[in-house]
Amino acid sequence: MEATEKAVAMPPQRPRFERVQLNTRVRVEIEQMLQRFVEDHNTTVQSSVDLALAEFLAARGYPLPATDDRRSR
Numbered sequence: 001m002e003a004t005e006k007a008v009a010m011p012p013q014r015p016r017f018e019r020v021q022l023n024t025r026v027r028v029e030i031e032q033m034l035q036r037f038v039e040d041h042n043t044t045v046q047s048s049v050d051l052a053l054a055e056f057l058a059a060r061g062y063p064l065p066a067t068d069d070r071r072s073r
Contacts, residue, residue, distance in 0.1 A: 009051060
């Protein structure tokens with residue numbers, strides 16, 4: 001990895017957490033880039049959006065509470 005590249009978190013392949021439906025609309029360009037990312041990295045929209053929102057909220061002072069890994073499996 002070059003010094004100018006930043007290491008970014010990748011969405012987990014198969015997280016197992018309780019989930020709820022989140023209805024929202026995004027710009028066409030965002031959906032297209034998301035689909036490209038999902039294909040390029042063999043992941044899912046669900047995992048990518050989940051991680052993106054977690055990082056967005058944490059960066060603004062709303063980190064997720066710690067979870068017990070045994071409950072998430």
